[in-house]
Amino acid sequence: MARGRRGRDGTGEAGEAAGEKRKRPPSPPAFSAEWFRDWGRTLFVALLIFLFFRTFLLATFVITSGSMEGTLLVGDFLLVNKTSLGAPIPFTNARIPGYAEPEYGDIIVFRADHSPGLDIVKRTVGLPGDTLRMEGGRLYRNGVAVDEPYVRRNPRQRDEGDARMQWQLPHLLPDPERGEYEPTRDNWGSLVVPPERYFMLGDNRDESLDSRFWGFVERGKMRGRPFFIYFSYDRDALKPVKFLTAMRPGRIGPSPD
Incomplete structure (x- = not known):
């Protein structure tokens, strides 16, 4: 039978293990002052990490209207990449530089000028310096018709004017x-x-309040690009507890462009 090795002091492995146990500091008693201090430090560090991620790296966004329907559905929960376009530094007018600029077709979450405190998601169709017009619902950019396979239209819906569109006159x-x-x-x-301005449209053109009605979007108001749908459910389903019974697991994954 194999025997445990003996240390120089003759105690062997069992003695060494017992010595290690004796040297380990005892855990503070539950609900003692030291226990509260340890948990307080842990929660404080976790909070700092959470705030860092929320402020500079990621944001969440929930689709609550059908203006992007066909691409993003009501009830989609999105993760937004804030680093791509640069994150604002809290309590200042400065931003951390991003690694990209908005491009044609980018879906972007931004802060609305016409409704303070509201975040909106639309698609980028016009960059600084572009000339834009629409004829019969067809978008033209710099004189060329734009191919927009993602657009949803209802041919039976009548075209109508809107007094809010008079903002366009100076431009x-x-x-x-x-x-x-x-x-x-x-x-x-x-x-x-x-x-430093951008023209944004919803994919569901007949049901979208967008740059046609309230104007251009400032570069500094852009928060980031949605990149992942982490949850989705049908908010219009006639089911109890829709959050659980009307889930759409097939929607979970990379956000469509």
Whole structure:
């Protein structure tokens, strides 16, 4: 039978293990002052890590309207990458530089000027310096029709004007033959996008309140790009406890472009 090795003091492995146990400091009694201090430090560090991620790296966003329907559905829960476009530094007007700039077709979450405190998600269709117009619901950029396979339209829905669209007047290209400007949802422009501004549209064009109605989006108001759907459920389902019974597990995964 094999015997345990004996140490120099003759105690062997069992003696060494017992010595290690004796040297280990005892845990503080539950609910003692030291126990509360240890848990307080742990929770404080966890809170700092959470705030760092929420402030500079990631945000969450929930789709609550059908303006992006066809691409993003009501009830989709999104993770937003804040590092790509640069995260704002709290309590300042400065931003941490991002590694990318908005491009055509990018879906972006941004802070709305027309509704303070509200975050919105739309698709980028116009960059600074672009000339945009829409004819019969077809978007033209710099004189060329834009291919938009992601757009959803209802041909039976009537085109209508909206007084909110008069913001466009100062940004129109000069046209001596133009009479009174009467833009509609599907017919407007041509507009020139100013520096540091972007034109954003919803994919569900007939049901989207977007740049057509309330104007350009400032670069500094952009929060980030959605990149992952981490939960989804059908908010209109006629089921009890819809959050559990109307889940859409097939939606979970990378956010569609």
